[in-house]
Amino acid sequence: MGYKAVIFDLDGTLLDTLDDLAESGNRVLAAQGMPTHPREAYCYFVGDGLEMLIRRIVPEDRRDEETIRRLIQEFREVYSRNWNVLSRPYPGVDDMLEELRRLGLSLAVLSNKPDDFTRHCVQELLGNHSFVSVLGHRPGVPRKPAPDGALEIAETMGLTPADILYLGDTATDMETALRAGMTPVGALWGFRTADELRQSGAAHLVSHPGEVVELVRDKTASVQD
Numbered sequence: 001m002g003y004k005a006v007i008f009d010l011d012g013t014l015l016d017t018l019d020d021l022a023e024s025g026n027r028v029l030a031a032q033g034m035p036t037h038p039r040e041a042y043c044y045f046v047g048d049g050l051e052m053l054i055r056r057i058v059p060e061d062r063r064d065e066e067t068i069r070r071l072i073q074e075f076r077e078v079y080s081r082n083w084n085v086l087s088r089p090y091p092g093v094d095d096m097l098e099e100l101r102r103l104g105l106s107l108a109v110l111s112n113k114p115d116d117f118t119r120h121c122v123q124e125l126l127g128n129h130s131f132v133s134v135l136g137h138r139p140g141v142p143r144k145p146a147p148d149g150a151l152e153i154a155e156t157m158g159l160t161p162a163d164i165l166y167l168g169d170t171a172t173d174m175e176t177a178l179r180a181g182m183t184p185v186g187a188l189w190g191f192r193t194a195d196e197l198r199q200s201g202a203a204h205l206v207s208h209p210g211e212v213v214e215l216v217r218d219k220t221a222s223v224q225d
């Protein structure tokens with residue numbers, strides 16, 4: 001059988017959220033008198049959830065639990081007012097989602113972004129597409145690379161993991177897919193390098209969203225041959 005579903009990572013895969021995340025992070029740091037970071041550095045701070053983002057941007061000698069907790073709260077406040085200034089779907093994402101639906105695939109989003117922000121971003125920026133599940137990071141559920149969220153989506157869809165292609169832009173995503181038994185595909189337009197994606201187990205690398213549709217078509221065709 002060909003693929004029956006695709007699970008997408010959010011930040012760096014469906015949505016280019018880097019500017020708004022970097023701006024919010026730097027505002028929080030500046031308000032504390034802490035040094036800020038160049039926008040590109042956030043490519044490596046984002047991807048493992050909000051708590052990790054804060055731990056990575058705060059100076060090493062200020063990473064006590066009380067400071068981390070307070071800055072998480074402050075980031076949530078700043079980001080909730082600034083998350084959609086520049087964040088947009090990457091070029092080609094809308095067409096890819098439409099085409100995959102037309103081919104009959106089920107679609108879902110799995111992010112390490114807090115669950116409320118994840119739902120909000122998908123509703124506002126990808127609201128004309130229909131997803132079977134949209135899951136962000138929820139307290140009590142281990143975040144990616146733990147396979148829990150990916151397996152929960154497979155169960156909701158009534159599919160086995162082998163039926164599912166997983167598209168993401170970081171090593172965390174590739175590892176999640178492998179641990180869940182899904183096919184890991186690396187998106188090269190996101191926050192990390194081809195080397196990182198290859199080394200973490202990407203079965204395929206794609207440099208444009210349209211190539212995901214081709215992968216799905218190719219697999220269906222090769223099964224029918």
Ligand SMILES: O=C(O)COP(=O)(O)O
Nearest residue numbers: 010011047048049111112
């Ligand atoms: O860590 C984040 O906030 C972003 O998470 P994502 O890349 O899993 O969407």
